[in-house]
Amino acid sequence: MDNLIISNIRQRPIRSLVSVIGVALGVALVMLFTGLAHGMSNDLQRRSQNVRAEIMFTRPGTMDNLTSSTLNLSTKYVERLQAVDGVEAAVPIGLYVFQGGAGFGFEQLEGVDWPVFSKMNNIQLEDGRAPEAADEVVIDYIKAHNENRKVGDPITLLGNKPYRIVGIFSPESGSRTKMTLSAMQDLLEAPGKCTYILVKAKEGVSEQALAERIDKELPGNKVQFTRDVFTSIESRIPFLGVFLKVLVGLAAVVSALVVMLAMYTTITERTREIGILKAMGASRGYIIGVIEKEAILISALGLVLGFAVAMLGGLLIHRRYNLIFEYSWSWAAAAAAIGLLGGAIGALYPAVRAANLDAVSALSYE
Amino acid sequence: MRTILQAENLEKVYRVGRVDVPALRGVSLEVQEGEFVAIMGPSGCGKSTLLHLMGGLLTPTSGRIIIDGEDLTAASDAKRTDIRRRKIGFVFQRFNLFPTLTAEGNLRLAESIHNRNGKDDPERRREVLRLLRLEDKMHHKPLELSGGEQQRVALARAVVTRPAIILADEPTGNLDTENSAIVLNMFQELNYRFNQTIVMITHNPEAAAMCKRIVQMRDGQIVEPAQNVRM
Numbered sequence: 001m002d003n004l005i006i007s008n009i010r011q012r013p014i015r016s017l018v019s020v021i022g023v024a025l026g027v028a029l030v031m032l033f034t035g036l037a038h039g040m041s042n043d044l045q046r047r048s049q050n051v052r053a054e055i056m057f058t059r060p061g062t063m064d065n066l067t068s069s070t071l072n073l074s075t076k077y078v079e080r081l082q083a084v085d086g087v088e089a090a091v092p093i094g095l096y097v098f099q100g101g102a103g104f105g106f107e108q109l110e111g112v113d114w115p116v117f118s119k120m121n122n123i124q125l126e127d128g129r130a131p132e133a134a135d136e137v138v139i140d141y142i143k144a145h146n147e148n149r150k151v152g153d154p155i156t157l158l159g160n161k162p163y164r165i166v167g168i169f170s171p172e173s174g175s176r177t178k179m180t181l182s183a184m185q186d187l188l189e190a191p192g193k194c195t196y197i198l199v200k201a202k203e204g205v206s207e208q209a210l211a212e213r214i215d216k217e218l219p220g221n222k223v224q225f226t227r228d229v230f231t232s233i234e235s236r237i238p239f240l241g242v243f244l245k246v247l248v249g250l251a252a253v254v255s256a257l258v259v260m261l262a263m264y265t266t267i268t269e270r271t272r273e274i275g276i277l278k279a280m281g282a283s284r285g286y287i288i289g290v291i292e293k294e295a296i297l298i299s300a301l302g303l304v305l306g307f308a309v310a311m312l313g314g315l316l317i318h319r320r321y322n323l324i325f326e327y328s329w330s331w332a333a334a335a336a337a338i339g340l341l342g343g344a345i346g347a348l349y350p351a352v353r354a355a356n357l358d359a360v361s362a363l364s365y366e
Numbered sequence: 367m368r369t370i371l372q373a374e375n376l377e378k379v380y381r382v383g384r385v386d387v388p389a390l391r392g393v394s395l396e397v398q399e400g401e402f403v404a405i406m407g408p409s410g411c412g413k414s415t416l417l418h419l420m421g422g423l424l425t426p427t428s429g430r431i432i433i434d435g436e437d438l439t440a441a442s443d444a445k446r447t448d449i450r451r452r453k454i455g456f457v458f459q460r461f462n463l464f465p466t467l468t469a470e471g472n473l474r475l476a477e478s479i480h481n482r483n484g485k486d487d488p489e490r491r492r493e494v495l496r497l498l499r500l501e502d503k504m505h506h507k508p509l510e511l512s513g514g515e516q517q518r519v520a521l522a523r524a525v526v527t528r529p530a531i532i533l534a535d536e537p538t539g540n541l542d543t544e545n546s547a548i549v550l551n552m553f554q555e556l557n558y559r560f561n562q563t564i565v566m567i568t569h570n571p572e573a574a575a576m577c578k579r580i581v582q583m584r585d586g587q588i589v590e591p592a593q594n595v596r597m
Contacts, residue, residue, distance in 0.1 A: 003471070004464065004466070004467060004471070004475055007464075007466035007467055007471070008466055010466070011465075011466045272462070273464060275462075276462045276464070277479070278423070278447070279421065279423060279450070279456045279458075279462075280450075280451070280456070280475075280476055280479050280480075280523075281447055281448065281449075281450040281451025281452070281454070281479055281480065282447070282451070282479045283444065283447050283448070283451070284444070284447075286479060359423045360418055360423050360424055363423075363458070363462070
């Protein structure tokens with residue numbers, strides 16, 4: 001195409017490519033980080049939706065019931081909780097968090113008394129049976145589908161410990177892999193202990209009132225509402241939102257700097273051509289427009305590449321590490337704005353500088 | 367006849383460090399519509415400064431320049447650029463084509479700057495190309511053209527937007543004798559066929575001899591009154 005902007009980009013393919021990659025990196029970073037945060041958060045929320053208990057009872061000092069690996073709560077509290085007026089059921093859960101099989105991210109493993117746990121949360125076994133022996137686990141249908149596993153398959157957990165899948169349950173609820181609580185107690189050498197107890201209120205009983213009653217009757221423990229615990233990761237991890245915004249800002253700065261550098265060297269190289277444009281009567285606006293259009297075209301190419309890298313990267317990371325990426329339109333729009341605006345702003349200074357060049361000096365530039 | 371260019375008592379002083387260097391010392395010149403004027407003189411006599419002033423690329427220290435009824439010296443930088451866009455075409459010694467564009471692309475660029483609405487005039491383009499015998503070179507980039515062909519493309523670019531005046535700065539300075547003659551003939555053709563007003567700076571007496579009028583400069587002044595070479 002015989003167009004000044006496109007021909008300029010094609011004239012220096014390596015520099016143009018580096019600029020495009022620079023913009024793409026910023027866009028891909030924004031997409032991957034925000035996609036990961038959303039994906040993991042939404043995944044957690046989806047799984048928590050099927051936890052029917054309203055209250056979570058733990059020992060004080062338990063840092064976070066979703067990432068805790070300690071069994072420090074006596075299961076004797078189950079009986080005492082069941083004795084509290086308004087409690088329909090109390091189910092002990094052991095939670096162990098370990099490094100993911102691919103060495104990246106983490107996985108959760110729950111120890112449960114299957115009959116009471118499944119009854120409380122209305123969980124069904126789609127295939128197989130409940131875990132009984134110490135080396136037996138059940139997994140949810142999502143994990144079975146994603147990892148192409150079925151009943152009878154071996155599975156390695158906690159590093160290199162071999163287990164066997166004996167059942168597949170649905171819907172997803174809490175951790176995707178569950179064993180018996182007694183197996184977990186043996187594993188962690190914590191007999192008679194659990195991480196927390198899920199408490200379900202009787203129908204018509206106020207959960208607020210029940211929580212106050214439990215706190216009064218079993219003082220010194222921590223009584224939380226499950227809706228507060230299983231909220232989004234973004235609101236649970238302090239400053240995650242700020243981190244994401246800083247990341248977005250940095251991506252914008254990187255894009256702007258890359259484009260600015262590329263356009264700055266372009267202007268220096270094309271000083272004489274800018275002089276010719278001026279001699280031909282091109283206004284400042286026209287010259288700024290030419291340079292800005294070139295920068296925006298480079299940014300647009302970077303944007304496309306960045307989205308492609310994010311999609312492909314997310315897919316590959318998901319396959320390798322089982323991390324979940326969910327891209328939102330709002331963040332995609334933000335990434336697009338960053339790529340385009342970053343490029344446009346980055347090119348502004350070189351463009352204005354070019355527009356202000358002295359025509360006679362520019363024409364005699366060697 | 368209409369006066370296309372009127373320069374009145376032009377003075378231009380360059381500041382070099384702490385020293386004032388006068389380049390023009392009261393130059394007055396009138397160019398009528400359809401004239402083909404050569405400005406001659408030794409190096410450093412102020413020819414190029416005068417051309418740049420007439421083209422609105424420089425502003426004079428004092429004096430006045432009127433191009434086709436518009437006062438360049440009273441105009442702002444933006445206005446001067448606009449006058450240049452509408453009324454002036456430049457041809458340079460070093461051709462100054464855009465190397466990434468084809469010959470046609472260079473012409474289209476000139477048209478896109480001239481016609482802000484983005485419209486071009488293919489008929490005019492064809493006419494100019496035919497006249498300059500460039501029809502078969504339109505899809506060549508400058509590096510694929512000879513010096514003479516490049517200068518003809520530069521001339522086509524200058525004239526395609528129908529400027530009131532063409533200002534040519536040593537247009538044959540980088541060409542051999544044969545190509546110089548071709549390019550000069552093209553200037554003459556344009557002058558004759560389109561009644562195109564042309565002011566050309568040259569060192570070459572043979573080139574100057576092809577003009578209708580020769581203006582001699584020395585030490586920043588016009589030393590000989592306008593001389594009619596031929597009518």
